[in-house]
Amino acid sequence: MSDPASPTGRPDPQRAWAFLPASPLPGAPDGPLRGLSFSVKDLFGVPGWPLRASTRAPVPDPGVSPLVERLLALGASAAGKTHLHEIALGITGLNGFGGTGHPTLPGRVPGGSSSGAAVSVALKQVDFALGTDTGGSIRVPAAWCGVVGFKPTKDHPAWPTGGVLPLSVTCDHAGPLARDVATVTRVHEALTGHAAPPVPLDGLRVGLWCPAGWVTDDVRAALLDVTDTLRRAGATVDPVEFPEVLDAYSPIVLSEAAQVHRAALRLDDPGFLPFTLASLRQGAALTGAEVQAAHGRRATYRAQLDDLLTRFDLLLAPAVPTPPPAQGQDEVLLPDGPTPLRRAVLRLTAPFSLLGAPVVTLPTRTPFVGAQVIAPHGQDDRLLGLAQRLERTLETP
Template sequence: MTPTASDPPTSDPHRAWAYRPATPLAGAPGGPLSGLSFSVKDLYGVAGWPLHASTRAPVPEPGPSALVRRLLDLGADAVGKTHLHEIALGITGANGFGGTLHPSDPRRVPGGSSSGAAVSVALGQVDFALGTDTGGSIRVPAAWCGVAGFKPTKGHPAWSLEGVLPLSPTCDHAGPLARDVKTIARVHGALTGQEVGAQPWDGLRVGVWMPEGWTDGTVEQAVDSFAAALTSRGATLSPVAFPEVLDAYSPIVLGEAARVHAQALELNDPGFLPFTLAALRQGQALGDADLQTAFARREEYRAVLGDLFRSFDVLLAPTVPTPPPLIGQDEVEIGEGRTPLRRAVLRITAPFSLLGVPVLALPTGTPSVGVQLVGRPGEDDRLLGLGLALEEGR
């Protein structure tokens, strides 16, 4: 009998899991990742496991995931599939199966779209989780669930998107979440064949992107404390500015998502949640000129970021505008006043998915508040090494 998704069982009170087989898929014995277990976001194709992308609507079949296969070959055990924000189009964790709950406060959202991935890690159910990040979908739940997450450089050969149901081919990234950077670095090193070592902060030029009014006081204080820790390690910090990019990001993602799900959208009632369906219909309505304009703006933003990286080695930014909001909360109170939740979150994280640069999301000393370390394209190992140095107290 072919397995199917079902409503979460009582043994999964956080509704993190989309599918758990009776027996995990065992990794190859003796590999560099032997002894580690991982969960798989339900966008990755796994032979014999269902794929629903946490929606009641029909979705395309992406084929088997090359990354899952590679991790199994390296020795890690795949435990099961985790829920996500429906089809990965959102940042709270809502979906067609009830939505995932925050690991320590069920009144609040865990973040998305890799909600179940973050919760499975935060609860210690797995050693690491496979997520995806199109506009913050690894980093936001990492911050709100108090774990680490890594979005590699777009197109990084170790983090294949083959066999992953896309949302936006332009902005999609595969990546891991874990309770510590050490585990992420171990997985990355096994995939690349190159061990990641701690990197010194002394002498580094750090640009601090802290847009005025975009966060609340709790987040601002957490970022200030984190910045002070970098200064104490010999880094030189200076403020930087960067524009809001949602005028490019949103048309690209919605337009591409509508194409991915075009077959379902031909149905009168495809089965998506109302917000998801409205967003996809919005993407359907975009014309070629709208997308051309968005891609042109993307290139303008790429040039701005390139200029920053000529003056700075790494950027520091908040990951989220506030601690996790309540379930159903559509706005957040930040320095500039009440702001729609989607905009408040995505304008902080989306630039770095839109532009494809590597980002390491780290927890801070403030619960459910995280920071982003942003590196130059291709400097993934260096970025992870900087995170390792912080974790090791160097």
């Protein structure tokens, strides 16, 4: 296969696939995930498969992913590797091989960085997809492609990030995307070995985080529809406040990404796209004191989130500020005014990867607009149980 950007054997107008083998890697015939197929974001090391991270630049070898090996042992088959936003440093799907398009809206972005993962699920090419999430990279494409995304608690033993090319060791997570919560839950239960049954919504205390001016009117209306659904099911929903965390997130992620790609940065022209290269060089220029200060701010934000999650069972938040923007669009118009797209998106999603809390992103009744459901650290099973019940309730007319 000469060009991983144009794998043969399957029409791929969205450029979702980075590598398709002659035949899938088969899963164990008697495993609990037998019959399911999955795609692998091209950051995971798979023996015999190339790893390019959707860039023309050289990248380090992370070794073999134990998560991929575990899923195969549990019976799922691996269909191939999917494209991502270059080295996972972005939220639209742009990369060194032309970028990935939206599964059903030509000219619109699918979200990133797990862009091909979301597209492969939305188009029913696989049952679930392996993605990574450093600042929203599972949740944003899930929302904009109309599928479910799950970012587990940071360092969850069932979802290891070993054998995955890192972006930020502080913020990186591995997790799945699927068309429904039931599939995500089935995979999670197989990996953990215990059940995550549906949990009633009655009596839940839900904190609604939807900062004024940060989302378009249709996104706000979609989220309020979810809150109305929760209230009708017996939950209480009250507004909460939480700060923007990008002053901690950006220095940490960029400095750690620059360390990962330090060998390529020594080259005069490493092959990164201009924005990626500029971001990595910005990270490399940060001083130790600046990064340490960012970690101090992160600790403050973690304490604030922990306090919120002692007063509420769940937080509900928008996953994206707008419906899918146009390819090449770098600014969105929000009630607060024109806002850079990257900031508009990340300020909604980055808090929960920076701080490691588990999150499920669910489709809402408004197409291609998702809602984040956030739980306390370590309550992944209960979160999935609640998400199953909420998904079913939202599907009821």
